[in-house]
Amino acid sequence: MSQSHTSQFALLTQRRFAPFFWTQFLGAGNDNLFKFAFTVLVTYQVQVAWLPPAVAGLAIGALFILPFLLFSATSGQLADKYDKARLIRFVKSLEIAIMAVAGIGFVTQQVAVLLLCVFLMGLHSTLFGPVKYAYLPQHLSERELTGGNGMVEMGTFVAILLGNVAGGLLIAMPGVGAQYVAWACFGLAVLGRVTAQRVPVSPATDPALQINWNPLSETLRNLRLARESVAVFRSILGISWMWFFGAVFLSQFPSFAKEVLHGNEQVASLLLVVFSVGIGIGSLLCETLSRRHVEIGLVPVGALGMSVFAIDLYFASRGLPQPAVSYTLGSFVAQPGHVRVLLDLLLLSLSAGLYSVPMYALIQMRAQASHRARIIAANNILNALFMIASAVLAGALLQAGFSVPQVFLVTGLLNALVGFYIFMLVPEYLLRFVALLVSRCIYRFKVHGDEHIPSHGAAVIAANHVSFVDAILLMAASPRPIVFIMDHRIFKIPVLGWLFKLARAIPIAPQKEDPATYERAFQEAQRVLREGDLLGIFPEGAITRDGTLQEFKGGLMKILQAQPAPVVPVALQNLWGSYFSRVEQGTAMVRPFRRGVFSRVGVVAGPAMPAETVSLDGLRERVGRLLAA
Known part of the structure; x- marks a missing residue:
């Protein structure tokens, strides 16, 4: 490779990437600030009989994912038919309206209104998803695609982390928390619309497309389009599996921190921070390790790391001391045995970053430009289904008497089997790994x-x-x-x-x-x-x-x-x-x-x-x- 190139961070100084990056960053942060603040609100501050705290988090998560199942097929068609910059600006204008309504819901503490806004923010993310990943290959060369995807993945997880932290801190402020959350959500939406205005023109790839408004038939058609390329379709399945894998860990962090690590809420937050940092590091490493090409040889490396460190996390969690009172953040970090737990979690999430970024880049590069967004929409639908399946599997294992570390162990072993299956079906991954x-x-x-x-x-x-x-x-x-x-x-x-x-x-x-x-x-x-x-x-x-x-x-x-x-x-x-x-x-x-x-x-x-x-x-x-x- 020619060494005369700039770092992937240089993209943040260029109009073709920077406005788009900050638009998606602010959107992801706002999504998570809003959802986490709402979850805390209905768990600790506002009690309604029809939404008990035990199920509030699950209900909010399910309501947010529902639009992905209902509208992804339509959003993929829109992203192929219309200029993506116009769609981005429309979606960000919609976000302002949603957050204005959500602000009223927070101030008046109307849970039903906030639930409606959760669904609408899910719709906002559904519309943005295909645009997000179809935009990059229109503005980045093949040599920039891995670095650009790495930046987007890193930015997304950092935004998720910051959104959750900000949402928790703001809503917890006595007396004024709800108002602060309302203004923060509205302000981030407005700021996102400002950055969206700078996104450059991104012409339609299939302007003559006739929209099929039937989500079921269109979803099946999109999956058939994806299956025209074996590597693309298997990559979609691989990405969906990564979301399955990650959802198991993210959903179990609170109970893992409380029941296994014997830590307080700060320890649960630390796990989220470590996981997000690992994803970010792994995503950014992809460009360096791939020599700025779409290097799918990193996928088996990531898959191996995900299994090894998930399995080791099970062993690292065994025999930990049980304190008389829950660990605070400082006392938790001071325990030598906990360092291995945190290191496993960091390397596990870093491996997930190495695993996912090349797959996204491969889909963008190999999918036909005329229906790239629809293929990405099909990917989003499968991601949502796999995340739902992960919740069902984790719940079934816990109901069957498995501990949280045992759930992690089963997930790590399943990941090894799934990885082997994918690499045998698409040997290109294995060949690139050997190369x-x-x-x-x-x-x-x-x-x-x-x-x-x-x-x-x-x-x-x-x-x-x-x-x-x-x-x-x-x-x-x-x-x-x-x-x-x-x-x-x-x-x-x-x-x-x-x-x-x-x-x-x-x-x-x-x-x-x-x-x-x-x-x-x-x-x-x-x-x-x-x-x-x-x-x-x-x-x-x-x-x-x-x-x-x-x-x-x-x-x-x-x-x-x-x-x-x-x-x-x-x-x-x-x-x-x-x-x-x-x-x-x-x-x-x-x-x-x-x-x-x-x-x-x-x-x-x-x-x-x-x-x-x-x-x-x-x-x-x-x-x-x-x-x-």
Whole structure:
């Protein structure tokens, strides 16, 4: 990757991102300030017979989620049909009206009015959701998408945290709490409308769309659209599972703090703070770890961390001392055993950030622009359903006699099973994970010119062939999957052969040896390009035995004659002499530390060559120049 780039935080200085970021930040904060203040109000201050405190939190949460189930399909259509900046301004104007009514409800302590406003704020968030995630790919490049999503996820959880803290502090003020909450909610709504005014024009992606007002049939249609891409649909399921997983922990923090950790309300708040900080850190780390590409290899890392630290949280919670009185915040932190609990919670939520951000970015990048918002709306519906299912499962386990730590243990084990299932269904996640490990844990890996590898459309990636892991390193350098043509014998190598089969690599054999495999390889290569994907080819035909660039074979020209596509010349640098290259008596993988640990290797890509300008000698010359760069 070229190192001449700015940090993801630089987006906060640019109009295409900053007004949108602060608009969504203020909206998320206002949502949670309002909901938490209302929950405290009906739990401690205003008692109504038809809404007992024990169920107030659940009722408010369910009422807020209900619009996601009813109106997400419609909101997705609106976000595809109309300019997103106009929709954002409409939604923020609606928020002002809702908060004006909510202010009256707080001041007069009308619980029914506030419940209506909870539903309306859920509607506000439902309308904003598809716009929020469909807006980013219209204004950010593929190289900025992970960083932008990381900033949004970080901002959302920080806003949730600040909203909850502010709501609790304001409503608790004797005599004036309700009025302060009313003004705070109204003020945040107005401020959000001011920032929304600066959001730049975001043209409709499908202005001719006819709105289907039937939410059930439209939801089913959106799910069918999402299923057109296996990776997109499985990512939607993966994100929905993350919300299932997170909802279990967030919903159990109060009882976990009180019954297991023996802490007061401040300890419950500390758990929320640690969880939110972890999500924020994990979200921000995604850009650094992904080299500014959409790196879904981070998803298995996140999934593994979520399971490991959820399971360890169960063990860390066992045998904790029981004080005579509840721990205050200071006395809780002073206990050595509690440090492990907090660390598990921090790393668990950090892993959830690593898990979710690449999935959101992949959906935005791979979904067709014309119905991207509708696919995101389908994602929101599934998220809501999975959160409801998490409440049902957690409630059933607790009713069956499980303790809160045991519920965490079951959730961690379920996460491991779900992760394994998803990664086997969509091996691209696992392949990118392996590429991430090889490029970061075995070599010091540098990529230059990766902007020449197209993020959309068909192209041929033509590289020199130095080692048995060339394809894996090219995967790590590419923003999307590459289907490689590879010598059929490599598929017989343990582990590597299995990985290349998962990658849908195309085996090829010499025409004289196996004419059927030879012809089938060219037919498959043409199909890959015809479908608009990346085809990887090593024109030398075999791994070099002396480290020099060999003559290029004619197979590439045969492919281009049948299915023309741009050719991107790529050089793999400094791999000769490494463990996976042939050095001693033409063998490889015999001396693991032949060049020490973390030896420097690189991938350099050059500008694409139009198909009609490609010649074997010209391409070989370009790859040679890149090797010497």
